[in-house]
Amino acid sequence: MTESSTLSRQAESSADAVEPCYHCQLPLPANEIVDGLIDGQRQQFCCQGCRSVAETIHGAGLGGFYDRILEGEQLAPPPELTDALAMYDLEEVQQEFVATGQDASEVHLLVEGVHCAACVWLIENSLRRQPGIEEARVNLSGRKLKVLWDRSRLPLSRMLELLGTLGYKAVPYDPNSAEDSFKKQNRHLLFRMGFAAFAMMNLMWISIALYTGADQGEFRGLFHWVGLALATPTLIYSGYPFFRGAWFSIRNLSPNMDLPIAIGVTITYLYSTYVTFTGSVVGEVYFDTVVNFLFVILVGRYLEAMSKRKALASTQRLLDLQPKVATRLTAGPDGDESELVAIRAIKKGDRVLVKPGERIPVDGIVLEGSSQLDEAMLTGESIPVTKGVGAQVNTGTLNGSGTLVIQVTGLLGESALGQIIHLVEDAQSSRAPIQRLADRVVPWFVMVTLSLALASFIWWWGAGIEQALMVATSVLIITCPCALGMATPMSIAVASGLGARHGILVKNGEVLERLSAIRHFVFDKTGTLTEGRMQLSALVTSNQYWQPDQKVAMDTETAALLRQVAEIEKLSEHPIAAAIVSCAEQQELKPRAISAEQFSSFPGQGVVGVVDGHRWLIGTPDWLRQQQVESNARLEQAATEMDRRGISSIRVACDGRELALIALEDRIREGAKELIDRLKAQGAEITLLSGDRRQTAEAVAEQLGGMEVIAEVLPQDKDRTIAEIQARGHEVVMVGDGVNDAPSLVRADVGIALGSGTDVSIASADIVLLSNDLARVDQAAQLSQRTLRTVRQNIGLSLAYNSIMVPLAMMGLVTPLVAAIFMPISSLTVIGNAARISTLFRRKKA
Structure with a gap:
């Protein structure tokens, strides 16, 4: 259901078509109409594909899909599916993009044809009815579908075939494709902004003429009609995203900021149109205000999009660490032969040659050679690590002066780098409790905005309809829940990316919020403090x-x-x-x-x-x-x-x-005493948990400056010990080595796995540290405190902005254009403040 296929179908459609296709709403061709029986009624389709899709949708009991499509919107005929769908069921093919867990497999698909909430509803509900599918969630903006399912019950090819019968073509998610999608959205935004800028520049001359006396002369009506001619297409084309967002917010009973914007520009435009059509000599037209406002808002949206992209670019930077090609070695009659191949062609068991200065393309074991590797991207440590025969190397690390021959043990999806990327993406899309509270507040915030605008209009009615209209419009525009809505997600996204770059992997935003308030740390002894x-x-x-x-x-x-x-x-x-x-x-x-x-x-x-x-x-x-x-x-x-x-x-x-x-x-591990001293200085309680003899554990505690000691505890009883501490009313941070401490890491309020980077630690811990540097524990605590402080600052900035600007707008001291300038500034302030989190460790080093 691509844009090009839609255009081609429109081009083929006959000019004398009388009604649209039942499914895609494109005009019916005069000579190729296809009939079908849908729910007992005969319907007409433009092709056999559309009829099949409609029959599938109604047959599955999902006919409500057609009730959710906006009037006048066109879908596209179903895409032609490739005959090679079965290849996606091959194990070696799925290794590249399917993550297999203990209970279910996970795949991310890029879906062509998703264009509205109705599509999201149809895809999610149809997939959830299939046996073996546990979860199906669509990201509308990214056209990305996440599915958790049992491969033994439902082959991936069958899932793709099902989506095809519904009219959507799905392929495994490729970050490059997602990047292209983002660029395409930005390009559309630039086009709308450019169109509004062109209209604004031309309307400026009309406004100058009207303000300098033309509104009293014979050309008054002409200037009004020219303004209408410029403002109308600008409102339709440049204002389309706001109207679309407003409509969806009304239909979903979840008002967003697009609603007051759409109401403000519509009322202003309609009033100006009324004055133009009636030729009233009393009222004024405000077409310039409508166009200027749309241009300024679009500029703000574009700056927000770019700022967000920059703040959230950590995942892309991590993806860029994996080389796109690798030198594969194959046995030949005269010895090993090398060939440069795409990284996707590399398989487990292959031998790869890594030359000096190149990045390691895969996870693997060194078969030949010795070199020093810069593993800063994984551990945050800049000191090179010597790797020889038998050593494990990781994707994205930088080779030094030696040449290595590596046997591949893991590709990107299952490599350490791949796990980091997965954790960062999950953290950035997660919702902390404080964010969920803000999300619940935003719809009410919008309703209060509409009420204040109505009250302002009524209050100023006595000063004339123009003044009342301008004040109400200013109130609609100046209020900004966008900053409130972005206060938490932007901060968590920046913090997650910063942590990943310094070897601190945070699973979700809720962890950052919890960690900032916990003051009781429990440390495993062996492998952690020692x-x-x-x-x-x-x-x-x-x-x-x-x-x-x-x-x-x-x-x-x-x-x-x-x-x-x-x-x-x-x-x-x-x-x-x-x-x-x-x-x-x-x-x-x-x-x-x-x-x-x-x-x-x-x-x-x-x-x-x-x-x-x-x-x-x-x-x-x-x-x-x-x-x-x-x-x-x-x-x-x-x-x-x-x-x-x-x-x-x-x-x-x-x-x-x-x-x-x-x-x-x-x-004792280097840095252990310094860490304990810093935590004590911050008022934290410290407990040493060990399975060793009490005498040995107490000797270690004494060397570290003294702390509570719980010794001679069996590994299986460590989680019970954590529960006993929690029963005393303490929230606990458990720091362990991530392998034998897994139960206690799960039991703790926040579990921190130190330096293992294993599947066990990632599954059990809330925070995974990729090095054995104990300073990372303190840095994780600092990151959480800084993040929560930034969230509170952002919420405070949003509330302060609205508490100052809304009364000024209601007093008639702020024009709609000034309001349009200040509204995106509040959002950009929140984004900029969140970006300051990235300076945390930089300043510490300085």
């Missing part, structure tokens, strides 16, 4: 107390012991073993490839192995006693000190003698 991996913090022998961070060299005996212990531990997969081997390698004591013999592991107790003929035991003190190993007094004293500080330790024995103690700890 790094989540064991590190060797001390090695105690009979002769030396060695610590890696003190930069003191090990003596020969201690170095030899660490090497031999590492040669045994490298055969184990335990985190403690990994910490010991890592420390040995850092001290350039790399274990030999094959040295340990007779290796055995005893889970929860320790390991045993033979190196160079000596039998080594590494494990807990109780296990060593069971193996008849004698204790060492110096090591017992060191172990007591470690336990007091909450540090875990194991013992090392060789040939029945205890030789060393190895202390291991999960170190």
